[in-house]
Amino acid sequence: MDSSSAANGALRALLVGGFVLGLLMAAALVGVDRFNRLRTAATSGGETSSLPTAVAGPLVGDPAPDFELIEAGTGNKQRLSDFRGRPVLVNFWATWCAPCRTEMPALEEAAATYRDAGLQVLAVNFGETQPAVLAFAGELSLQLPLLLDSDGAVQQSYRVPGYPSSYFIDRQGRVAAVHLGILSEHQLSARLATILR
Numbered sequence: 001m002d003s004s005s006a007a008n009g010a011l012r013a014l015l016v017g018g019f020v021l022g023l024l025m026a027a028a029l030v031g032v033d034r035f036n037r038l039r040t041a042a043t044s045g046g047e048t049s050s051l052p053t054a055v056a057g058p059l060v061g062d063p064a065p066d067f068e069l070i071e072a073g074t075g076n077k078q079r080l081s082d083f084r085g086r087p088v089l090v091n092f093w094a095t096w097c098a099p100c101r102t103e104m105p106a107l108e109e110a111a112a113t114y115r116d117a118g119l120q121v122l123a124v125n126f127g128e129t130q131p132a133v134l135a136f137a138g139e140l141s142l143q144l145p146l147l148l149d150s151d152g153a154v155q156q157s158y159r160v161p162g163y164p165s166s167y168f169i170d171r172q173g174r175v176a177a178v179h180l181g182i183l184s185e186h187q188l189s190a191r192l193a194t195i196l197r
Contacts, residue, residue: 058158060177064090064169065157069124069147072133078122078145081173086118087195088169092155095128095136097163099182106188108142117196118171122147126155170195 058064068079080088091107093100104123111121123142125133126149133146149155158167161180168177168191176194179187 058167058175058178060175062175064088064167064173064175065154067124067149067154067157069149069154072125072130072146072148073137078147080122080169083120084173085171086120087114087171087192089119089121089192089195090158090167090169091121091123092158092160092163092165093123093125094163095125095132100164101136101140103164103182104140104142104144106183106185108140108144110188110192111144114192114196119192119196121145124149124154126152126160166191168192168195 064080066079066081068077070076071078080090089107089110091103093104095101107121107123111119121144123144124147128148130148133148136142137144137146158165164182166179166183167175168179170176177191179191183191
């Protein structure tokens with residue numbers, strides 16, 4: 001194993017450890033009652049996610065933090081507020097994240113299925129190069145806008161604890177649901193229903 005691979009493995013282990021530690025600290029800091037209330041607020045259809053939701057970033061009902069990022073494939077700027085009046089799914093991901101790779105085709109399919117309903121899916125990548133992001137898109141035949149958060153400002157504004165993380169934003173620009181971790185088909189459908197009405 002070369003030093004680059006070892007460094008990447010150590011970074012991944014550090015991120016996973018940080019994610020778990022962050023969740024434990026969030027529960028301790030906000031208190032169990034508030035933690036459970038926030039978790040419940042972000043679930044839909046009576047189901048409970050296996051990961052706590054809404055603790056890390058904007059709460060359900062909050063305005064979604066606006067951002068403007070460059071799209072990897074076209075070089076065009078995409079601003080979240082330009083999609084006001086439409087339902088938006090903002091997904092935070094990374095090329096090295098195995099759950100992201102598993103989840104991304106379902107997001108691509110949802111974008112195509114609900115295009116006529118106005119759904120916009122924005123996939124935000126943190127800190128990776130444009131060639132790496134485009135190679136990932138090519139491997140999975142993705143047409144989604146893959147946005148480059150080069151300096152991590154958007155990730156910081158959403159306080160993203162790990163990948164993948166998804167924020168479902170309604171037509172008024174407010175967070176309707178949050179999901180931390182990979183979305184099952186049922187979870188994706190349930191959370192999309194909160195913004196497609």
